[in-house]
Amino acid sequence: MIPLDELLGFSGVLFAIGIFGVLTRRNFILLLVSIEIIMNAAILNFIAFAAYSPSGSPSGQSIAVILIGLAATEIAVGLAIVLALNRIIGSVNVAQAMELKL
Amino acid sequence: MVLGLGGRFLGKASGWIAVAAEGLALLAGVWIALTEASASTVYHDRSFVWFSLPDGTNLVMGTLVSPLGALMLIVVNVVGFLVVLYSIEYMGHEEGLPRYYAELMLFLTAMNGVVLADNYVEFILFWELVGLCSYLLIGFFWKRPSAASAAKKAFLVTRVGDVMFFVGVFIFFTAFATQTVNPAFASSVSVYPGASCPGHLTPTWACSGFVFAPPNTDSNVPFLAASALSGAANQTLMTLGGIMILGGAAGKSAQFPLHTWLPDAMEGPTTVSALIHAATMVAAGVFLLAITSMYLGFTPDAALVILGIGGFTALFAGTMGLVANDIKRVIAYSTMSQLGYMTMAVGAASFLVVGPGAGMYHLFTHAFFKALLFLSAGSVIHALNTQDLFEMGGLLKAMPVTGYTMLIGALALSGVPPFSGFFSKDALLSLTWTAAQKDPVALPFFLMAATGVFLTALYTFRLWFLTFSGSKGRSEAAHHAHEPSWIMRAPLVTLAALSVVAGFFPLIGGFNHWLPGLSYGIFGFTQTSKGWVFAAADLELAIASLALAFAGIAVAFALWGNGRVFHLADDSVWKAPQKVLVRKYYFDEAYDGLAHGVILGAARVFDWVDRYVIDGTIHGFEQVFSMASLRARRAQTGLVSSYAMWIVFGLVLLLIFVLYGIPYLGTLWGG
């Protein structure tokens, strides 16, 4: 079995990559992808902790199931918003939508 | 009493309703006060629980008719009634009268609330409300931008004071909450009916009835000894708390660093100036110090600071009053100066650990003659439509009632016997003198105050001579001046009468416990257990102050009497000392040039300090905040990624805190 600290390290790196994507990308779809990377890191954590659960409870896996569903749902809403926005401003670049500021 | 308070809400429609309501309140107030004076116990109702804390402590909206409160009740309602009556004609032609009366009534309600509050929480609540009303009333003439900005300034400056006040009260609370009071002391105090706390006296919120001197006892017994605290209270904290409370009082009562709003507040209607900025609201600061003085007794340092601030303001404002040309501003500066005296007296009383009676005595007399001065000034303004002193003159013939009542007010203010101001000023000067003998640090401030007596007489009579003396007016309007109707005259006459007799009031039996600790002075009368006896210990002081007052009047007469015009604060004022020498028509005394050079110089310096340092600080803060605001706004780029970056930034900070900060804290506090 894979040691827990290595798993955590892996998910931690994925977390950082996701953050990097959110910070630097301007394309809405890429932002969604970045957020999904973070979400996957979280799911990985849950599964990893479930595998090493001292009480032997599969709760972590349950949570992972829920989160997979949640992530898909969230993406659907995000895409709906971006489609609606695309209809109006003709772009999915978030840098094009900067009317509200200061 | 409930009727009196509730009645005030009715005055929404117009003046007469307000007059009726306030009249009712006046009757109720006087009745309450007289009941207090004759009753053997203090009326103290704590049945209305405002809200309770989880530990069972109740914050009570209680009603406490303390001796000081009764005194204030009289002051507030008498002046309030007369001012409302006066407003009927004075404000008759203005727009927005219902608003005016509603605000005035709300103000009076709040003021009565302050006076009758039995704990600091309630006090703060009404105190804030008083500030709000003041803001609304100063800004009554919204059309004038100056009025609006003056209102804002008043609100903000007093708000600074209020923050200090909150902090001070909180500090006192924490300082006392952990202290138990010496039981022997507590039992000795609880003979006084105001001490409502059963058994022991812990000034917590649950039980913070203001406690003052035991009534009718030998007042040379200090009402509170610093040794009353069994454990040593944290002296530094207490001093800080005392100074913070002073900050609150200074904000409301326009004491030195926080005084700038008061002259500007003269943008409000004159009636408002008379009521709020002379007689009642500004006095609330002194009242606060007075009711806090039992705590201040624990902190001689804070008491000395209070004394010093008061003394300095007395002089400082006096010099400013000398160079102002606007009739209302002169009176406003004089108000500041007199409030300085009161603050000084309360500070001295706290320092000497006696009751704050002397300051309150001056507050009482001052309320009447200052309201009188303002209302007469209002009457003049009403007749002339100008506030410039140099456009007046020779009005005594046209407006005899106004002129003579104002003369009475001026004499009272200057401290000439037998007018009321003399007694109270003498009382507080002699108290301060005692304090100065105990600790020489107070001496310079006593001297400042003494100089202030001379200045007071000088600027007061400058005002009076410029307005009324001479044979003809200096402007067209002044020639056509006429007396106002009886509605305006009646309050003037009443106030004039009160200004004359108010000084004798403590001599009446049954009332002297309203002014605890007032044993020094009153023209040589001293309060003992046998009543008032003549003891000439302070006679010298009384005579000295009288001499100073007369000197001031004499100089004023020399400069401005009989219609002479002497521009003390001319535009080319830097050349003033020479001018003084050049224009010495009738007097050749060397001291005059010197005195005016000095005084004028001081006035200039103070004016400069006021305008650039203090106002500048306030504006500076505004500027700094505005700049910071503008800078920080730039971060709001509208780009969603940059928002995310701030989130990550915050996340990193939190992570660093939990990963490194918390373990560090663990080692810091010994694992």
Added chain:
Amino acid sequence: MVALPYLLPYLPELTLLVATFVVFLLDVAGEHRRTTLGGVSAFFLIVAFVEVLADLGTWPFHALSTLPASWNGTAQGPILFTSLGIVFQGIFLAIAALVAIASLSEAEDPDGTPTFYALLLLASLGMLLVAISGDLILLLLAVEVTGISTYVLVGYTRKDRRALEAAMKFYIIGAFSTTISFFGASLVFGAYGTTSLLAFSQVPSDPSLALVGFAMIAVGLGFKVTLVPFHMWAVDVYDGAPAVVSAYLSAGSKKMGLFALFAIFVGAVRVFDTAGNGYALAIMMGGLAIATMTVGNVLALQQQTMKRMLAYSSISQAGYMLIGLAVNTTPSLSAATLQMVANVLMKGGAFVAVAAAAAIGVGPLITDWKGLGHRRPILSASFAIMLLSMAGIPLTLGFVGKFYLFFSAILAGGLFAILAIVGLLNSAISVFYYARILKHIYMPEETGSPDAHGGTRSLASSTLGSSTSPTDPQPSVAISEFRAMGYARMGVIVACAVLLIALGIYPTPIVTALNAAAHQFVALH
């Protein structure tokens, strides 16, 4: 086995669920009018509110043992009833009902209306679930129910570019933050082996894992609460969203985030304090509170538009309320809750007032409100009361809440006094900008201004407003004022103002109830 006793505790939630389906059914049946849909929603929300009040009145309203064994308030199940949670349910339902009623005066939009009310009900349902969550995952999921609904609510006027932009920003930041908090939850789960909130009061074997997790959860929920530096979305979103939705976000979803923080951190304080020897959580939360108050207030100073000003002031209010968590005592939590009650009335009311003003052609700028006090006395007076309440002037609930909050910090003693002092200074600063607005509202208008009388400059998008406001000759007549800005809207505004004053003068019953609730809450964790 009879199901009813088991369902009884969930009556408010079930009511909202039923309401959602009624709205769906009406939509399918072709009923798109606001009066019907909004009326139904408001009715059900009020019914749920009354149920919550009844719950509160009879607390403990049911024995926990009547719940299904796995769902009762033990550390095992995800559901946990607390009296503070029930109080918050009341708060959530109140703001939802307020928004539902106020939105009756919005323009008719056959397409958006059913969605609007369905989402409003779902979002409120999510909030109710947050209030009874005893489990971290359920709590975050419930937060997400509200989150998803509000993302769409913000952009529900989907032809409006600004609203959609706001929705997009809200969505990205929201999804990002919730994802971070789920990542944090995974770490917390790893440290504890369970996600039950009640378990967090123990100290796990690996505290650093839990601490990092809690910090991440704080970020995710801090986004909802608009804590600095997680606040930047809020201003844009409140600005771009329809005003009623802004009211809902500011007064509703923010309170939900705060309650979630309470539910997690009141227990978790021990982890922090054991690792850091006291004060660690207080330093973290206190730091956030100070930053939030100060930044919110300072930034509000320079705002030119009313909604952005309200947004910043809302941020600073969040900072005040966070003091309650930083101090973390029974009085402080009670005080923070009281402040939230005040906030529902004043922030909710203020945003609705902005909507009402927009309906009669008042522009978005603060200067556009100039002289409104003379034309629209009722609206202006109510708005002024709300501003005064936000500034913390006595006789308003805002004063009571703020006072109690600072007072509770002082009561806790020690370093907490710093929080009170900073809060006091901030409320002094805040008077600057509130006073500025008041000045504008009650300033007489310049003569010759085209909109001097009766709002002829009608840029109103609302059909209701634009049809009546130009022909409004008697501005001082209350009826016409109500008609011009919508009866429902004005009713809400006036009710908020009246309640602010009434509760400000006599807060005793509500404070007593909150104290009891907070006491139970603290004792539980």
Added chain:
Amino acid sequence: MNVDALLFALVAGAGIVTALGALMAREVVHTIMWIAVFFITLALTYFLLLAAFLGVLQLAVYAGAVTILLLFAVMVVRKRIFSREAAIGIGAPAVALTFLVAYLMLEMATSVYTSEPGQGYSVADLSRNLFTLNGAWVLALGLVMLSALVGAIYLAHESRGKAIRSEEGA
């Protein structure tokens, strides 16, 4: 080094590379391909963790449905979209923050060490846990999906009135 560790090193390396690749790709379509591979690497990790059901779910939902969803969105938008656009202004701080976060995460990870052997669960265990003990989660997820459904349908749907701007190219 046992086989598990070797496999994990490979899979994790692939995961990191594909995640970065997804963010660095020039074309959005390429991004989606990269991310699909990324999802698959995670699924492999789950298999290595004896969570076979989750691995399958990951393949079905993420590598399948989510990828398709994203692809669909790209098709609707129909644009060659800049992915390598300059991260104007905040590039450097973003990179710095990223490294800081990565460092902190690794720092945290090193604090965790478990010597106990890991365990797998049967699908029956999992479903018992999910649907009885934690049924409320499923309920809440249902609510999330309900609101997402309502919202997504509404937003994606053309309004009954005229659209402000017709869709380009479609």
